[in-house]
Amino acid sequence: MMPFRRSMPLLLLAVLAACGRSEKPTPPLKVDACELFTAADAAAIAGESIAAMSSTIDEARGRDPGQCIYNSGNLEQPRILSLLIRQHRSPEAAKRVQEASRATFETMTGGHVQDVPGLGDGALWIGGRLQQLHVLRGAVQLVITVQSPDGTDQLKPARQIAEKALARLSTVAKT
Numbered sequence: 001m002m003p004f005r006r007s008m009p010l011l012l013l014a015v016l017a018a019c020g021r022s023e024k025p026t027p028p029l030k031v032d033a034c035e036l037f038t039a040a041d042a043a044a045i046a047g048e049s050i051a052a053m054s055s056t057i058d059e060a061r062g063r064d065p066g067q068c069i070y071n072s073g074n075l076e077q078p079r080i081l082s083l084l085i086r087q088h089r090s091p092e093a094a095k096r097v098q099e100a101s102r103a104t105f106e107t108m109t110g111g112h113v114q115d116v117p118g119l120g121d122g123a124l125w126i127g128g129r130l131q132q133l134h135v136l137r138g139a140v141q142l143v144i145t146v147q148s149p150d151g152t153d154q155l156k157p158a159r160q161i162a163e164k165a166l167a168r169l170s171t172v173a174k175t
Contacts, residue, residue: 023092023093026138029087029140031085032068033085034065036068036168036169037144037165045161046070050081067082069081077149081161082145083161084143084144085140085141085142087140088141094138094141095122095136109128112126116133116135119135119166120137121137122136129151133145133146133155133158133162135162135166142165
């Protein structure tokens with residue numbers, strides 16, 4: 001019985017390693033979030049003027065092409081509209097990450113998490129204080145945030161951003 005107990009961790013490690021090998025890695029796309037979600041898109045959705053947001057780190061090192069952030073409010077009452085691109089190893093890995101995040105998001109928002117059918121390869125709306133739409137397309141995960149100072153549900157404008165970004169992502173993936 002003792003040799004089996006000693007070999008159990010090695011067996012578990014071998015099984016876990018084999019699970020990861022069955023997935024075919026997806027090469028990362030060279031895509032800029034601000035090409036998928038433009039300033040014109042943000043202004044149209046906000047219905048008012050917008051400003052691109054940056055930090056001192058962005059100014060020192062350059063903007064991260066994986067994210068694009070706009071503000072249609074002001075510093076006291078911001079209205080954030082943003083797109084973050086996350087690229088995973090494979091479509092299966094992206095799905096696992098999104099599903100594994102669900103419980104955390106439900107805890108953070110008091111249960112304000114729902115599936116959004118008909119969008120990408122799977123989508124979750126995280127309402128409450130977060131106001132984020134997480135959309136999968138293959139190994140790519142788009143995280144769209146639309147926050148309003150008055151706290152109203154922003155699924156509709158987030159979905160508009162996702163639809164435009166997914167359409168543009170399709171053309172980038174073909175090139």
